[in-house]
Amino acid sequence: MAATKTTDTSTYKLNHTMLRVKDPKESVKFYELLGLTQIRKLQFPEAKFDLYFLAYDSPTAVSHGHSVFDREGVIELTHNYGTESDPAYKINNGNVEPHRGFGHTCISVDNIQAACQRIEDAGYKFQKKLTDGRMRNIAFALDPDGYWVEIIGQKPLEATADVTTTDVTTYRMNHTMIRVKDSEKSLHFYQEVMGMTLLRTAPNPAAKFTNFFLGYAAGNVTSPTPAEGVSSAAYREGVLELTWNHGTESDPDFAYHDGNKEPQGFGHICVSVDDIDAACQRFEDLKVNWKKRLTDGRMKNVAFVLDPDGYWVEIVQNERLAGKPNFDQ
Structure with a gap:
């Protein structure tokens, strides 16, 4: 046999x-x-x-x-x-009603201010610049089709404030974000069925949403040693971010666009x-x-x-x- x-x-x-x-x-x-x-x-x-x-x-x-x-x-x-x-x-970039679902991809960069300036200098637009809104440590560039590309730093913002250069060979394709209706069902699927591990949970009760970050053991790469004040997840590739907007799970008519x-x-x-x-x-x-x-x-x-x-x-x-x-x- x-x-x-x-x-x-x-x-x-x-x-x-x-x-x-x-x-x-x-x-x-x-x-x-x-x-x-x-x-x-x-x-x-x-x-x-x-x-x-x-x-x-x-x-x-x-x-x-x-x-x-x-x-x-x-x-x-x-x-x-x-x-x-x-x-x-x-x-459809996934971020415009009534067709929301997919949110963005995300790259982590060595020097976020210099990286964003380089993208802007090349003529590309931003959904959110570093100076926009309350979250001054992330930005969202727009690709030619209007997809959002989040930009996060591998070092604390204050450590790169005076840095004017950026090295693209240090960048990583960090994560992909999708919105989910029921966090419990989605976490069960991605952990128990797909075999991922929950790396981090980031609740935001004031804004009424929670982000869950998942990944595989095979992709658990944290080298180089993360900078102080920066999560090792910023150095990873192949992370899945699930965004749960509180309350959607209790609305029988609610659905995201696939x-x-x-x-x-x-x-x-x-x-x-x-x-x-x-x-x-x-x-x-x-x-x-x-x-x-x-x-x-x-x-x-x-x-x-x-x-x-x-x-x-x-x-x-x-x-x-x-x-x-x-x-x-």
Whole structure:
């Protein structure tokens, strides 16, 4: 009798966040300004779309030199042919009513004032500058489609006040934020089903919301030693932030937009696993809601699970652990 395949969630990685974009040239240019490198491009001309994978890949980067699906903190840009020349096409960034859901991606930087100035000097707009509002230690830049990119510092604000330079090779793709209706249900799903660990809880009772930060053991990278007054989480990649606005769980009619219904924008987060067949069998045994099983459709090497809010979670094979690429392109 053949041995039953097993899967170890401690090897899982929060691999990437997928965003649809109108014009890939403009979007790649923006994310390269943030220090990311295009590490792979997959083309599907028969289906009329291309995928651009970007990640931090300097010699000091957490996943330097790794294959696409053996990383955390990857950004996948999806371009559907023709959108770049369609004046009516517009992305849903997830932050405008009534289509809120996905919130933002986040990069952590060495010197936040200098990093923000560099982005502004390049001609990009901000949803929130450092000097706006009450929270003076974070900013939100806008990418070409209006997606929010949060910027946080790896050092205390006062330590970089007089620093005018910034080194993009030290940046990290820190986290992805999605809003959730019921924090208990979402925390159970991401911890008990997806195998993540709760890293930190950040309640804000005055503003009536709480943020939960989760990640995988495989991504528990805290080097270099965090600066005094800065959470080690700022040095991590592949963190998932769940934002719970208090009271939504008790409203039976309340729902967030998953990004895949019209108007579209954010597509999914993706988890890479040690053995995709065993992982999917485990999900099956846990009675998850499926968007796509491995056996559905033409692509037999990816699956999609639905979280409690209907967000899509892609499941892919970690190529390093399989010893072969997921795609032959």
